[in-house]
Amino acid sequence: MNNPFCLTDKQILVTGASSGIGKAIAISCSQFGAKVIITGRNKERIKETFSLLEGEGHSFVLADLTIEDEREKLVEQLPDLDGIVQNAGVGSRVLCKNITQMDLDYILKPNLEAPILLQSELLRQKKIKKGASILFMASRAAIVPSVGNAVYSASKGAIIGYAKCLGLELAPRKIRVNCICPAMIWTDIVAKGGITEDDLRESESRYPLKRYGKPEDIANLAVYLLSDASEWMTGSCIDITGGGEGTLI
Numbered sequence: 001m002n003n004p005f006c007l008t009d010k011q012i013l014v015t016g017a018s019s020g021i022g023k024a025i026a027i028s029c030s031q032f033g034a035k036v037i038i039t040g041r042n043k044e045r046i047k048e049t050f051s052l053l054e055g056e057g058h059s060f061v062l063a064d065l066t067i068e069d070e071r072e073k074l075v076e077q078l079p080d081l082d083g084i085v086q087n088a089g090v091g092s093r094v095l096c097k098n099i100t101q102m103d104l105d106y107i108l109k110p111n112l113e114a115p116i117l118l119q120s121e122l123l124r125q126k127k128i129k130k131g132a133s134i135l136f137m138a139s140r141a142a143i144v145p146s147v148g149n150a151v152y153s154a155s156k157g158a159i160i161g162y163a164k165c166l167g168l169e170l171a172p173r174k175i176r177v178n179c180i181c182p183a184m185i186w187t188d189i190v191a192k193g194g195i196t197e198d199d200l201r202e203s204e205s206r207y208p209l210k211r212y213g214k215p216e217d218i219a220n221l222a223v224y225l226l227s228d229a230s231e232w233m234t235g236s237c238i239d240i241t242g243g244g245e246g247t248l249i
Helices: 022-033 043-050 068-077 102-122 150-173 197-204 217-228
Strands: 011-015 033-042 059-062 081-084 128-137 176-182 235-241
Touching: 011 022, 022 033, 022 043, 022 150, 022 217, 033 043, 043 059, 059 150, 059 176, 068 102, 081 102, 081 217, 102 128, 102 217, 128 150, 128 217, 150 176, 217 235
Parallel strands: 011 033, 011 081, 033 059, 081 128, 128 176, 176 235
Antiparallel strands: none
């Protein structure tokens, strides 16, 4: 029986796979039969993710995607890809009145510049198969404001705009481009975001489903978008929020 959700033998690249959402997506893809290439900056954590992948044929590449040479070397090592998950990124909170060039560089280089330039390199080296699926990890923060989150929100809004244009340009090759826009997910970025756990728990209680998301919640949606089950879906930004449409923190 044909299973359109199956990823068997699809070659899928997952960036930022050393923890959180990227780690969960990589593991789920392997469970659905994909051959996964994972990348990240931290050797120990990326090796831990690699050890949790199911099946065979996986690989990992250490790379800082904000560095041109490392992006190019990563792409050179890749097979032709059926799927790409542009997940790598960082978070930070700073009030608008305190934003400096350093703050802009810290957020925009990994969250916006690196994925755009990586995508350009993948296209230049012709590493994306016809009919492939490209997925960008955006955020509800792009349209839901929260205090101190201006630069992060701007980075996610910009990546959504980029992804929509990319989807139009690649549509003639049946390459799909979509974004996932989660609300709050329990990850290291949230835990280290400068907000107390009491405030996070109080915010979490305001979500209709009474919890923040888990990385696995996002991974399940990513598997769908990477699979043939979503082959008529491109240019979409899918909110996944636990019902908290106007809630972040």
